[in-house]
Amino acid sequence: MRPARPHGRAAAGLLVLAALLACAPARSSAAAPTGDERFIGWSGETYRPVNPLEKEAKDHSRRWIETISWRPRAYIFHNFLSQNEADYVVKLVEKKVTRSHVVDVKTGVNKMDEIRTSWGGAIDRGVDPVISAIENRIAEWTHLPPENQEPIQVLRYNDGQKYDAHWDWFDDPVHTPGNTTDNRAATVLMYLGEVEEGGETALPIAVPLDAARQGRIKPHLSKCGANGTLAVVPRKGDALLFWDMLPDGKTICRRSLHASCPTLKGTKWTATKWIHNKPYGIDGYNPLRLAARCADQLPECGALAAGGACDARPAEMLGLLGKCRRACQDCVDCAENDLVCLRGNMRSRRRRRQAGYA
Numbered sequence: 001m002r003p004a005r006p007h008g009r010a011a012a013g014l015l016v017l018a019a020l021l022a023c024a025p026a027r028s029s030a031a032a033p034t035g036d037e038r039f040i041g042w043s044g045e046t047y048r049p050v051n052p053l054e055k056e057a058k059d060h061s062r063r064w065i066e067t068i069s070w071r072p073r074a075y076i077f078h079n080f081l082s083q084n085e086a087d088y089v090v091k092l093v094e095k096k097v098t099r100s101h102v103v104d105v106k107t108g109v110n111k112m113d114e115i116r117t118s119w120g121g122a123i124d125r126g127v128d129p130v131i132s133a134i135e136n137r138i139a140e141w142t143h144l145p146p147e148n149q150e151p152i153q154v155l156r157y158n159d160g161q162k163y164d165a166h167w168d169w170f171d172d173p174v175h176t177p178g179n180t181t182d183n184r185a186a187t188v189l190m191y192l193g194e195v196e197e198g199g200e201t202a203l204p205i206a207v208p209l210d211a212a213r214q215g216r217i218k219p220h221l222s223k224c225g226a227n228g229t230l231a232v233v234p235r236k237g238d239a240l241l242f243w244d245m246l247p248d249g250k251t252i253c254r255r256s257l258h259a260s261c262p263t264l265k266g267t268k269w270t271a272t273k274w275i276h277n278k279p280y281g282i283d284g285y286n287p288l289r290l291a292a293r294c295a296d297q298l299p300e301c302g303a304l305a306a307g308g309a310c311d312a313r314p315a316e317m318l319g320l321l322g323k324c325r326r327a328c329q330d331c332v333d334c335a336e337n338d339l340v341c342l343r344g345n346m347r348s349r350r351r352r353r354q355a356g357y358a
């Protein structure tokens with residue numbers, strides 16, 4: 001039986017990342033990165049294995065990228081999320097998780113299935129500035145635009161819950177009717193916590209770049225993790241990217257078969273981002289516009305602003321996460337594609353005015 005696919009719909013523009021990686025200069029270390037240097041390949045950091053069980057694995061301050069396989073193309077971005085971002089994502093969803101579904105390959109209809117026993121919930125794209133920042137970072141890393149992303153799916157696994165081996169691309173008649181070329185191109189899995197036992201993401205038929213290293217960590221893996229050729233141990237803040245399509249952008253990559261091994265002790269929290277080869281869902285989705293919108297979050301913002309709260313409690317009222325940005329005149333309405341205006345709203349306009357900027 002072919003494995004069922006998860007909820008949602010994969011493939012293109014893949015050559016850029018491959019070329020960038022292939023051409024990265026071979027420097028082994030560099031000064032603390034600033035600006036664009038934070039990005040992949042800049043300092044030759046394409047492959048530098050760290051034993052997930054060693055001390056270095058506990059350092060959450062350094063961001064670097066480890067290439068773990070070319071078949072499928074798979075990478076771990078260490079410390080992709082800050083510890084606070086990981087906690088924040090769990091908090092957004094933990095109170096509203098429901099049992100996860102899969103898509104029936106024959107009918108395209110969502111259904112419950114024993115191959116996927118996790119619980120989870122979705123986070124709308126661009127729902128708040130923290131989520132927008134994560135989505136924009138994913139776009140920069142994958143070189144696929146944010147509008148190609150599906151909403152984040154947060155998953156919780158405990159008590160042996162798992163997601164058996166499956167592919168993320170669709171080939172059911174509902175999601176890929178006729179000769180449509182829209183499909184999932186890449187998957188990013190963000191680890192929001194650590195697991196005491198089990199819960200590895202297994203890529204059982206991947207060809208690991210460093211098979212010897214996999215051999216070394218095997219004794220520390222669960223039976224499921226140790227069974228295949230490649231397993232990634234969840235580490236809070238890390239993100240695993242693998243490509244569901246070959247670099248031609250249209251051929252599915254069967255080596256992207258993957259599973260979440262049963263979580264045997266502790267709770268595993270992950271956030272999945274499926275990324276399409278085309279814009280996904282609603283037309284005109286504009287992530288920057290969503291992050292930079294000028295709105296109040298509380299009905300009493302007018303009264304709070306009149307009572308002086310904007311200056312008395314700036315951390316709560318102003319800035320990207322401010323609750324009363326409009327009432328505090330901390331942002332302005334921007335025209336649809338006015339990038340300068342939208343970017344201006346990404347900072348506190350009130351604080352800038354007070355600091356003497358126009």
Ligand SMILES: O=C(O)CCC(=O)C(=O)O
Nearest residue numbers: 006163201259260270272
């Ligand atoms: O949680 C994991 O490690 C795997 C999740 C997964 O397979 C998926 O979301 O497609």
